[in-house]
Amino acid sequence: MTQIFDDDGTVVPVTVIEAGPCTVLLSRSAGRDGYDAIQVGYRDKPRRLASRSVRGQVVKLESKRAKKRSHAGIEMVAKADCEPQRFVREFRGETKAQVGQKITVAVFEGCDAVDVIGVSKGRGTAGVMKRHGFSGQRATHGVKKVHRHQGGTGMCQSPGRLFKGKKMAGRMG
Missing domain, CATH: 3.30.160.810 (Double Stranded RNA Binding Domain)
Structure with a gap:
């Protein structure tokens, strides 16, 4: 994406399409x-x-x-x-x-919007920091070897399971 400026100085976000010849x-x-x-x-x-x-x-x-x-x-x-x-x-x-x-x-020419379908770049198995932008854990203060892990999942005995859609490490792209 990039941006262009209108006559009155308003910034408009645009996507550049390479199509052809x-x-x-x-x-x-x-x-x-x-x-x-x-x-x-x-x-x-x-x-x-x-x-x-x-x-x-x-x-x-x-x-x-x-x-x-x-x-x-x-x-x-x-x-x-x-x-x-x-x-x-x-x-x-x-x-x-x-x-x-x-x-x-x-x-x-004359189209207001173009619907584009593409294939994302495959990145294989990725951790939560790369896949979801998690900040990770502390570098010190008792944290050992798990600096890039997600931490707790937030579940305990009740409900005793993970809800669907929980952001975890896995296939990206």
Whole structure:
């Protein structure tokens, strides 16, 4: 997150979105594939790092199979004619995007809010100080080897159990 200032000096918190340019790699149709969708690629990948099958998705490659299909009159799928892409995702639904077309952040122009879903960074098993921001225990005055522990859980004979949602160490991310 960052912030911008209005004309009257008011601070407005904003989130910067990096979206594109993305390339439409493939267009699926209900007639040929059974459903409508587009395949979108993001961030170029060097050709030397891409496998032959990945390169064949974006550029027409010569092969025996392609020659046989063209002689038989089978229509080949349109290629995007771009570099191989590092990230490829498919979005279902009817669209008017053509293969090879660039999709930029201008798509969001006029939107007030954008709903973004992401994957958090996995941090493995974390203690309560890292996971929940606990302050830990004293460094001295009788505390031995438990400086980063949570301390007491707050339960005794009644109710004799821990309530759900108790902040403890565990998997984070």
